[in-house]
Amino acid sequence: xxxxxxxxxxxxxxxxxxxxxxxxxxxxxxxxxxxxxxxxxxxxxxxxxxxxxxxxxxxxxxxxxxxxxxxxxxxxxxxxxxxxxxxxxxxxxxxxxxxxxxxxxxxxxxxxxxxxxxxxxxxxxxxxxxxxxxxxxxxxxxxxxxxxxxxxxxxxxxxxxxxxxxxxxxxxxxxxxxxxxxxxxxxxxxxxxxxxxxxxxxxxxxxxxxxxxxxxxxxxxxxxxxxxxxxxxxxxxxxxxxxxxxxxxxxxxxxxxxxxxxxxxxxxxxxxxxxxxxxxxxxxxxxxxxxxxxxxxxxxxxxxxx
Numbered sequence: 001x002x003x004x005x006x007x008x009x010x011x012x013x014x015x016x017x018x019x020x021x022x023x024x025x026x027x028x029x030x031x032x033x034x035x036x037x038x039x040x041x042x043x044x045x046x047x048x049x050x051x052x053x054x055x056x057x058x059x060x061x062x063x064x065x066x067x068x069x070x071x072x073x074x075x076x077x078x079x080x081x082x083x084x085x086x087x088x089x090x091x092x093x094x095x096x097x098x099x100x101x102x103x104x105x106x107x108x109x110x111x112x113x114x115x116x117x118x119x120x121x122x123x124x125x126x127x128x129x130x131x132x133x134x135x136x137x138x139x140x141x142x143x144x145x146x147x148x149x150x151x152x153x154x155x156x157x158x159x160x161x162x163x164x165x166x167x168x169x170x171x172x173x174x175x176x177x178x179x180x181x182x183x184x185x186x187x188x189x190x191x192x193x194x195x196x197x198x199x200x201x202x203x204x205x206x207x208x209x210x211x212x213x214x215x216x217x218x219x220x221x222x223x224x225x226x227x228x229x230x231x232x233x234x235x236x237x238x239x240x241x242x243x244x245x246x247x248x249x250x251x252x253x254x255x256x257x258x259x260x261x262x263x264x265x266x267x268x269x270x271x272x273x274x275x276x277x278x279x280x281x282x283x284x285x286x287x288x289x290x291x292x293x294x295x296x297x298x299x300x301x302x303x304x305x306x
Contacts, residue, residue, distance in 0.1 A: 001030070001031050001032075001049070001052050001053050001054045001055065002027055002030050002031030002032075002054065002055075002056050002057075002058065002113075002116075003031055003032060003034070003045070003046075003049035003052070003054040003056070003057045003058070003082075004023055004027060004031065004032065004033040004034070004057075004058040004060065004087075004109070005034060005035075005036055005042070005045060005046075005057070005058070005059050005060065005061075005065075005069055006019070006020055006023065006033060006034070006035045006036070006060040006061065006089070007035070007036065007037075007060065007061030007062075007065040007089065008020075008035045008037060009037060009061075010060075010061035010062045010064075010065055010089050010090055011062065011090070011091050011158060012061070012062055012088070012089045012090045012091045012093075013060060013061060013089045013105075015091075016089070016104075016105065019060070019089070019105060019106065020033060020035065022106045023060065023105065023106060023109060026106060026109050026110055026113055027109075027113070030113070030116075031054070032049075032052075039068065039072070042068060042069060042072050043072055043076060046069075046072055046073060046076060046077065047076065049082075050076075050077055054082055055082050055083065056082055056083045056084075056085060056112070056116075056122070056304065057069075057073070057082045057083070057084055057085070058084075058085040058086075058087055058109055058112070059084065059085070059086055059087060059089075060087040060089035060105050061089045061090060062089060062090025062091060062092070062093065062285060063090055063092070063093065063094055063095050063137075063139075063284040063285040063286075064090075064284060064285045064286045065089065065090070066086060066095055066137070066284060067135060067136070067137045067283060067284040067285070067286055070084070070129065070136050070137065070301070071134075071135050071136045071137070073136075074129070074136045074298065074299055079299075081299065081301060081302075083122065083124055083302045083303070083304055084301055084302065084303050084304065085108065085109065085112050085122075085303075085304040085306075086099065086101055086108075086303065086304075087105035087108050087109060088101060088102075088103065088104070088105055088108060089105050090285075091158045091159045091160075092158070092159065092160055092163060092217065092218075092285075094139065094213075094215065094216070094217050094284075094285070095137075095138050095139070095213060095284060097215060098138070098213035098214065098215050099125065099127065099213070099303055099305065100305055101303075101305060108306060111306035112304055112306045114306075115306055122304045122306055123304070123305045123306060124302045124303055124304050124305055125302070125303055125305055126230070126300050126301070126302055126303075127212065127213075127227075127300065127301050127302075127303050128212045128227075128230060128231065128232075128233070128297055128298065128299075128300050129212065129297070129298030129299055129300070129301060130210065130211065130212050130233055130283075130295065130296075130297065130298055131295070131296045131297070131298035132210075132281075132283045132293060132294070132295050133288075133290070133293055133294055135283055136298045136299070137283045137284035138211065138212050138213045138284055139209075139211045139212075139213055139216060139223075139282075139283070139284055140209065140210040140211060140281060140282070140283050140293075140295060141208065141209045141210075141211075141216060141281065141282050142188075142208045142273075142275075142279055142280065142281035142282070142293075143185075143186075143187075143188055143205060143206055143207055143208050143279065144184050144185050144206055144207045144208075145207065145208070145209055145216060145282060146279070146280040146281050146282045146287065147183065147184050147280070148166065148170065148184060149282050149285065149287065150280065150287065151166055151180075151184070152166055153287075160218070163217065163218045164218055167218050167220075170184060170246075171246050171249060174242040174243060174245065174246035175243060175246050175247075177242065177243070181242045181246075182242075184242075185206040185207070185242040185245070186206070187204040187205060187206050187239065188204065188205070188275060188276070188277070188279055189203065189204055189275070189276040189277075190203070190204075190205070190208075190273055190274060190275045190276060190279075191273070191274040191276075192237065192264075192271065192272070192273055192274075193271065193272040193273075194235060194264075194266070194268050194270070194271050195268050195269055195270055195271075196270075199264055201237070201261065201262050201263060201264040202237045202238065202239050202262050202263070202264050203239075203262075204239060205237040205238055205239055205264075206238060206239060206240070206242070206245075207222070207236065207237070207238045207240075207245070208236070208237045208273070209222050209223055209234075209235070209236045209237075210223075210233050210234070210235045210236075210268075210271060210295050211223035211226045211233060211234055212226050212227060212233050212234075212297070213226050213227065214226045214227060214234070214255060219253055220249075220252050220253065221252060221253065221254070221255035222236055222252055223236060224252075224255040224256060224257060225265075225267055228267070229267055230300070231269065231297055232267040232268060232269060232297065233267070233268060233269075233295070233297055234265075234266075234267055234268075235264065235265075235266055235267070235268045235271055236258075236263075236264065236265050237263075237264040238258060238261075238262070238263045238264070238265075239261070239262040239263065240258060240260050240261070240262075240263060244258075244260050245258065269296065269297055270294075270295065270296045270297075271294075271295045271296075272292075272293070272294050272295075273292070273293040273294075273295070274291060274292050275290075275291050275292075275293075276291075277291070278290055278291045279291070281293060
């Protein structure tokens with residue numbers, strides 16, 4: 001049995017007219033396609049899919065939809081978790097891009113179903129989740145990363161083109177120490193504990209990332225070690241100046257570490273962050289604001305890669 005969850009509120013779903021009907025035509029009697037708009041609806045649908053014995057769960061929405069669905073799945077399903085198919089129903093689809101999943105939502109689902117119809121195993125990969133204050137996703141960022149997302153959401157038309165334009169503006173402003181970069185890269189006082197120790201490398205970082213996938217968006221492989229060692233996430237916290245970071249964009253795009261310091265760059269199992277004043281952070285594209293954040297490696301999912 002195949003369960004397909006569609007978030008009709010996701011911008012990428014709204015832009016694809018008739019998508020739900022195409023997904024229903026593909027699934028036919030092999031499963032069910034359900035739209036969910038609220039957490040209560042999502043919980044109810046997942047419980048029904050679990051009772052029906054669903055072994056594959058397809059999610060059609062953006063990274064935020066994946067976050068909400070996977071969090072509810074981990075909380076209520078229990079092991080073993082079903083294989084997850086991420087259908088790229090968002091505008092940027094950062095997580096899917098990291099996992100090598102390409103194509104339109106109906107194309108991805110069709111490839112999965114064709115494999116199943118031939119009696120073949122659907123190719124998949126194991127992927128560690130990142131648990132942040134009880135939510136289960138893949139990519140956490142605060143300070144510069146969260147502020148960039150705030151600027152992105154405030155732009156004219158969310159999507160890869162606007163994200164790339166904003167990245168170019170960020171680099172230019174950083175080189176000239178413009179007001180945009182000064183806001184984006186403003187440091188914050190915090191206390192950081194990593195695997196039970198307090199690293200001395202950074203106390204007022206400008207950039208703070210913890211991730212189980214390397215690309216934090218638009219090809220920026222800040223978390224270049226993510227996924228190299230199961231059971232670990234990659235933590236990057238840096239006090240490098242805005243100019244130093246801008247001049248090393250080629251290293252980030254190439255998946256290489258930043259040079260200079262003060263800078264913390266390591267694999268970890270657990271981190272605790274206490275911001276001296278509440279700060280915005282993002283987990284898989286959703287924005288939150290708190291003073292205390294606990295991060296750990298979450299369960300491992302199997303992600304379909306048809």
